[in-house]
Structures are given as C-alpha cells and as structure tokens.
Amino acid sequence: MSIQTLLQVNDLVVDYPGKGFRAAPFRALDGVSIEIGAGETLGLVGESGSGKTTLGRAILGLAPVTKGRIQFEGEDIGSASGKKRRSLSKDIQVVFQDPYTSLNPSMEVGDILAEPLIVQGRSRIEARARIVELLEQVALPKDALHRLPRDFSGGQRQRIAIARALALSPKLIVCDEPVSALDLSTQARVLDLFLDIQQATGVAYLFVSHDLDVVRHISHRVAVMYRGEIVEQGDALPVTTTPRHPYTRRLLLASPVPDPDRQASRRAERKALATAEATTATL
Numbered sequence: 001m002s003i004q005t006l007l008q009v010n011d012l013v014v015d016y017p018g019k020g021f022r023a024a025p026f027r028a029l030d031g032v033s034i035e036i037g038a039g040e041t042l043g044l045v046g047e048s049g050s051g052k053t054t055l056g057r058a059i060l061g062l063a064p065v066t067k068g069r070i071q072f073e074g075e076d077i078g079s080a081s082g083k084k085r086r087s088l089s090k091d092i093q094v095v096f097q098d099p100y101t102s103l104n105p106s107m108e109v110g111d112i113l114a115e116p117l118i119v120q121g122r123s124r125i126e127a128r129a130r131i132v133e134l135l136e137q138v139a140l141p142k143d144a145l146h147r148l149p150r151d152f153s154g155g156q157r158q159r160i161a162i163a164r165a166l167a168l169s170p171k172l173i174v175c176d177e178p179v180s181a182l183d184l185s186t187q188a189r190v191l192d193l194f195l196d197i198q199q200a201t202g203v204a205y206l207f208v209s210h211d212l213d214v215v216r217h218i219s220h221r222v223a224v225m226y227r228g229e230i231v232e233q234g235d236a237l238p239v240t241t242t243p244r245h246p247y248t249r250r251l252l253l254a255s256p257v258p259d260p261d262r263q264a265s266r267r268a269e270r271k272a273l274a275t276a277e278a279t280t281a282t283l
Helices: 052-059 082-088 109-119 124-137 142-146 154-166 184-201 212-218 236-241 246-254 260-282
Strands: 005-016 026-037 041-045 067-072 092-095 172-176 204-209 221-226 229-235
Touching (some): 026 052, 109 124, 124 154, 184 204, 184 212, 221 236, 221 246
Parallel strands (some): 041 221, 092 172
Antiparallel strands (some): 221 229
16 A cells, blocks of 8 residues: 655755855755655654755745755645745644754743644634643643743653644654754653654654664654765665665764674774775765
8 A cells, every 4th residue: 555645855956155255055955855655754864964954944944945846745835935834834843953942931831832723723722622632642741731841851841842743733744853952761752752643643754863773763764865965765774774875884883882892893894984985085
C-alpha cells in the first residue's frame, strides 16, 4: 500500500544576499529534492551550516525561494502570500530547538496553548477543552495551565512547545533540532513522545538533527545534507548504519561509543576520511 505524498520539494534553491558591497549571493540550498508521506518521518541530518535548517525554514515560508517548488498536498506554497501562510498554519507547524526562547516567558502555559486556537476562531470554552486534551497528550499536569514556562524543566518546556504545535491538529510538523538542547535521558523521553503522538494522530515530521543516532531512532527515511545538497537518501536503517557516502560515514563515526579503544579507532577513521575528502576536493 503506497503512502500519500504530503510534502514534495523539487530542485529547491535558496540564495541569501552576500555580506559586503557587491558581494556575491550565498547559496544555502542547491537543487534540493525531498518528499514526505502522510504520517511519515523524514530525518534530515547534517552538520552545522549544511543547509538543513534553511530547508525547514523555506518550507515554513521563513526563507526565500530562489528556484524550485515546494508543494503541500499538491499545492505550490513556495511563494505563498502572508494570508495563505496564516491559513497553512493549521496544517504545518514547527517545534524549535530551544524550548524556552520559543515560549513567551510572561504568558501562562494555558494562554500560550490557547493563542493559536483563538486566532483560528475557536471560542475560549472550546480552546480550554482542547488545552486539557493537549496537556494529557504530552503528559503534563492540568495545573500547568496557570504556570509560567520558567517553572518547568527543559524537557517539560519542550513538551509545552510540542503541545502548542499540536493544538490545531496539523498534518506536518517541522522539528528543528528539538532535542539537541536536552540531556540524553530527557532526549529519549521526548523522542518517545514524538513517536507516541505520531502513532496516535498520524502527523508527519520533518525531523532536523545533526545526530545520526537520533534520526535513526525516530525516522522512517533519512536524507543527509552537505554544503546545501542532499548527498544520500533512503530508508533510515541502511543510511544510518551502513552509509554509502563518505560524508555520512564521517557523521556515523562522530557518534560516541562507550569502548575507549573503539572510540579511538573511529576517531582515526573519521580523520582519514576527512583528509581523503579534502585531498579529492583540491584535485
């Protein structure tokens, strides 16, 4: 049974103005193509500066599209107007990296969660009922309604951010490094929460991360970005355990292991790969 395509990105190019007088534009994305099916998770992995966050921002309408197409449910949204983008917010949401700065520190959690519902025309009574559902869905107590974000741990704040993203029952959530600011045990709990929510609601994720272990845990498929291009793409297990591209292999070797001797061997192999890649680039 084939999965219905929800999001399709074809040959996407994003250029930013160069810094300085007469500086050439900086190409952040160069011909990127991905697709995400309904209820599917695509893990997008790469180091800082690879372009992965820019791709997420372009899908959200926060980065300029120079060329190419972004289609959501068959409709081109790459150059959507502000009004169209606001209407799309009920179907496409985002969870950012830092759960504290993404939440208004002066607003109670109940008001934070009610805001997108009120904007979309829900009554306060309807919003309150939905908020109670959301808190239960992300395993937060009901008294969280009347507390401020600073009253919660990092993991709990990310649960609040996830609840806000879920408020309008979206079809796709762009998750931009949503666990990288959390400790390892909290990371695992939040990743399991993402999986539970997907199973219960059928929401799709574009899950952006620099960590192959994280995307292996949560993704159906994985796309690897390097210098603004997709260099490898496929089912999660083979891409994250037996990658073909040298860059993906370097990412895999960068993941820590508990055995010191094996870790030293991986570090040496990663250095050799980087040296070979640099030599090839200069030929």
